[in-house]
Amino acid sequence: MLHFSPPFAIIPPVPSRPATIGGKRNELKGSDVSIEGVSKSFGTFTALRDVSMVIRKGEFYSLLGPSGCGKTTLLRIIAGFDDPDGGEVSLDGTSVLNLPPNERHVNTVFQNYALFPHLTVFENVAFPLRLKKTPNATVRSRVGDYLELVQLSSHAEKMPAQLSGGQKQRVAVARALINEPSVLLLDEPLSALDAKLRQHMLIELDAIHDKIGITFIYVTHDQQEALSVSDRIAVMNAGQVLQIGTPHEIYESPATGFVAAFIGETNMFEGTVESVEGTMVAVDVTGLGRILVTEDEPPAPGSKASVVVRPEKIRIDTERPAPAKRTDINFLEGSVDEPIYSGSSTKYYVRHQSGTMLKVIKQHANWSDEGPEIEWKDKVYLSWSADDAYLLGAS
Amino acid sequence: MAPMAVRSRTSRGPGRVRNYGPAYAGPAGIWLTVFFVAPLLVIVAYSFMAKGLYGGVEPRFSLEAYRSLANSVFLRVSMNTLGISLVTTVLAILIALPCGYYMARSNRKTLLLMLVIIPFWTNFLIRIYAWIAILGNNGFLNALLLRAGIVAAPVQFLYNQVAVTIVLVYTYLPYAILPLYSTIEKFDFSLLEAARDLGCTRRGAIFRVLLPNIRAGIITAVLFVFIPTFGAYAVPLLVGGKESYMLGNFVAEELTRTRNWPLASAISMVITLVTTLGLWLMFRLQGKAPQAKDPARSGGERRAP
Ligand SMILES: Nc1ncnc2c1ncn2[C@@H]1O[C@H](COP(=O)(O)OP(=O)(O)OP(=O)(O)O)[C@@H](O)[C@H]1O
Ligand SMILES: [Mg+2]
Numbered sequence: 001m002l003h004f005s006p007p008f009a010i011i012p013p014v015p016s017r018p019a020t021i022g023g024k025r026n027e028l029k030g031s032d033v034s035i036e037g038v039s040k041s042f043g044t045f046t047a048l049r050d051v052s053m054v055i056r057k058g059e060f061y062s063l064l065g066p067s068g069c070g071k072t073t074l075l076r077i078i079a080g081f082d083d084p085d086g087g088e089v090s091l092d093g094t095s096v097l098n099l100p101p102n103e104r105h106v107n108t109v110f111q112n113y114a115l116f117p118h119l120t121v122f123e124n125v126a127f128p129l130r131l132k133k134t135p136n137a138t139v140r141s142r143v144g145d146y147l148e149l150v151q152l153s154s155h156a157e158k159m160p161a162q163l164s165g166g167q168k169q170r171v172a173v174a175r176a177l178i179n180e181p182s183v184l185l186l187d188e189p190l191s192a193l194d195a196k197l198r199q200h201m202l203i204e205l206d207a208i209h210d211k212i213g214i215t216f217i218y219v220t221h222d223q224q225e226a227l228s229v230s231d232r233i234a235v236m237n238a239g240q241v242l243q244i245g246t247p248h249e250i251y252e253s254p255a256t257g258f259v260a261a262f263i264g265e266t267n268m269f270e271g272t273v274e275s276v277e278g279t280m281v282a283v284d285v286t287g288l289g290r291i292l293v294t295e296d297e298p299p300a301p302g303s304k305a306s307v308v309v310r311p312e313k314i315r316i317d318t319e320r321p322a323p324a325k326r327t328d329i330n331f332l333e334g335s336v337d338e339p340i341y342s343g344s345s346t347k348y349y350v351r352h353q354s355g356t357m358l359k360v361i362k363q364h365a366n367w368s369d370e371g372p373e374i375e376w377k378d379k380v381y382l383s384w385s386a387d388d389a390y391l392l393g394a395s
Numbered sequence: 396m397a398p399m400a401v402r403s404r405t406s407r408g409p410g411r412v413r414n415y416g417p418a419y420a421g422p423a424g425i426w427l428t429v430f431f432v433a434p435l436l437v438i439v440a441y442s443f444m445a446k447g448l449y450g451g452v453e454p455r456f457s458l459e460a461y462r463s464l465a466n467s468v469f470l471r472v473s474m475n476t477l478g479i480s481l482v483t484t485v486l487a488i489l490i491a492l493p494c495g496y497y498m499a500r501s502n503r504k505t506l507l508l509m510l511v512i513i514p515f516w517t518n519f520l521i522r523i524y525a526w527i528a529i530l531g532n533n534g535f536l537n538a539l540l541l542r543a544g545i546v547a548a549p550v551q552f553l554y555n556q557v558a559v560t561i562v563l564v565y566t567y568l569p570y571a572i573l574p575l576y577s578t579i580e581k582f583d584f585s586l587l588e589a590a591r592d593l594g595c596t597r598r599g600a601i602f603r604v605l606l607p608n609i610r611a612g613i614i615t616a617v618l619f620v621f622i623p624t625f626g627a628y629a630v631p632l633l634v635g636g637k638e639s640y641m642l643g644n645f646v647a648e649e650l651t652r653t654r655n656w657p658l659a660s661a662i663s664m665v666i667t668l669v670t671t672l673g674l675w676l677m678f679r680l681q682g683k684a685p686q687a688k689d690p691a692r693s694g695g696e697r698r699a700p
Binding site for chain 2: 079080081100101102106107108110112114115116117118127128131132175176179
């Protein structure tokens with residue numbers, strides 16, 4: 001494992017391969033996956049409720065949600081291990097629900113890797129080829145290619161029990177890819193690895209995705225993972241899809257309070273819409289007073305709404321910032337309740353006079369950043385632009 | 396970091412713990428020596444002695460017993476015994492595999508285990524007599540067949556090789572089910588899904604993934620059935636006929652009726668040798684099996700019962 005650290009400095013380049021794997025870069029060879037109104041219950045418990053999504057050819061698509069929200073269940077339905085109670089799953093427009101798992105052009109990287117303990121690494125990867133009675137010479141060269149793709153050529157003769165977690169994970173990836181599926185399903189493939197290795201493997205997976213160009217459906221409950229590699233993300237909770245969008249959309253304009261809170265940290269204040277001028281909405285928040293928010297589709301005055309602002313969008317100063325000419329800046333005063341230092345940034349819990357607690361994240365800057373350090377009990381001024389906050393309807 | 400790890404693995408510290416293993420194993424060792432090794436040696440010795448006039452042995456070296464093994468009757472009985480034992484073993488394993496699999500995947504494991512063990516509460520001989528009551532000419536099965544009008548006269552089920560095989564399979568089935576159940580119970584069933592995912596049919600997954608991984612259990616089950624059946628005595632005696640005579644009956648006959656103790660001992664030696672050979676063969680098979688242990692298989696499927 002030592003050869004992985006430091007994780008970012010030496011990321012071994014994914015070896016440039018002859019045309020055997022992947023072919024032309026960016027040529028999309030995967031399948032569209034369409035899921036329509038899929039539901040699934042276990043007894044009286046509803047694990048999936050009318051789930052629909054369309055995953056495009058070659059996309060790196062993440063299913064993100066807290067534990068038990070039904071991600072694995074959905075993946076198992078796509079792979080063919082479970083049948084949905086209702087709804088439709090199709091690949092490139094053709095329903096696959098009547099096909100057994102071995103006849104779907106879908107392969108899975110299991111959460112526990114599910115490597116065959118009685119076979120060597122080589123034979124694990126060769127397994128699908130052996131099933132098809134591929135000639136030995138072909139098996140040798142194909143398995144060689146894929147082991148090289150996941151950088152395990154020198155471990156071919158080991159048994160799975162002799163591998164580290166990261167190596168097992170890569171065997172599982174190679175084994176799932178060797179059949180050249182049009183969709184690869186990954187069920188929290190990194191959850192058993194430590195944080196550093198996870199970062200490293202994530203980058204490798206992304207590189208493999210770029211190289212092979214097939215559709216990846218990636219299940220995770222780690223929002224950082226999902227944000228960093230996905231083309232699009234479906235956020236799920238309690239068996240339902242809450243929002244589908246690019247990482248940017250999901251982070252910057254979450255559809256619900258749950259999504260906002262689940263994806264990164266957030267401040268959320270409930271209030272009543274006071275007045276609307278164009279796109280500028282003034283919300284009367286209990287305790288904090290009048291807060292300005294810009295909103296493309298402003299709600300009617302008098303309606304309930306929540307103001308949401310990310311902690312890193314809030315500026316924190318020990319002196320009141322010079323009264324800007326801008327009129328769209330919100331100012332609040334408070335005192336630092338607790339600073340939490342975490343290396344590249346510090347998170348401050350700031351208590352407003354009204355008692356409301358706000359989270360603020362301040363990136364540690366370089367020498368050009370002036371001003372005294374902010375400490376515990378300091379009186380601070382918080383400010384953020386109306387553009388950086390958004391409104392969520394009462395729900 | 397690396398040198399530390401090496402050090403901690405090799406250095407044991409000054410206060411080495413004394414090994415009391417031999418002391419703990421002592422009682423069992425004495426027991427086995429007195430009641431197992433010694434009698435075995437006696438049998439070996441007897442088999443190389445001359446027959447006494449009225450049973451027993453004459454204490455002088457003789458190969459007479461072994462020489463008299465070279466006759467067609469002994470050869471036929473040996474082949475018969477081997478045949479019955481092999482068929483019984485294969486049948487028992489074929490029945491026990493699905494049973495063990497079903498038990499391991501069931502969520503009423505304890506109940507099913509009890510059901511397998513319950514027959515042991517009844518005496519072995521009584522269970523054989525129960526089979527006589529079922530298969531006999533006036534037995535339950537014939538009564539049923541006659542009543543249903545399937546046969547006109549009672550069918551002779553008993554006193555042949557088939558009856559012996561049926562009762563032997565019945566008797567030793569639990570010995571096959573239990574080791575198979577316990578290995579299948581430890582098997583990670585998500586491997587079957589992985590196999591299906593990679594292109595296996597349902598059956599293919601069983602043959603390519605389940606069976607190789609429960610090899611140790613199969614080997615144990617084979618031994619547990621084959622060894623006692625090869626020396627079977629009571630079952631062929633009670634439900635068998637002339638053509639289902641087995642080596643065990645041969646030994647009893649020589650011991651009690653013909654009173655040729657050296658011959659009985661020599662036949663016992665053959666039984667011991669064949670079963671030992673079987674044992675050795677199976678251990679070799681097992682030795683070739685790769686280590687099927689995966690301690691790091693963490694975060695597994697939580698969707699079991
Ligand atoms: N076979 C089953 N029988 C009964 N309930 C089940 C079964 N499989 C899953 N569930 C339930 O369905 C819900 C969703 O399970 P699922 O495994 O899909 O969650 P998940 O989103 O993958 O969670 P995690 O992130 O922890 O893996 C859970 O509450 C789980 O208890
Ligand atoms: Mg899961």
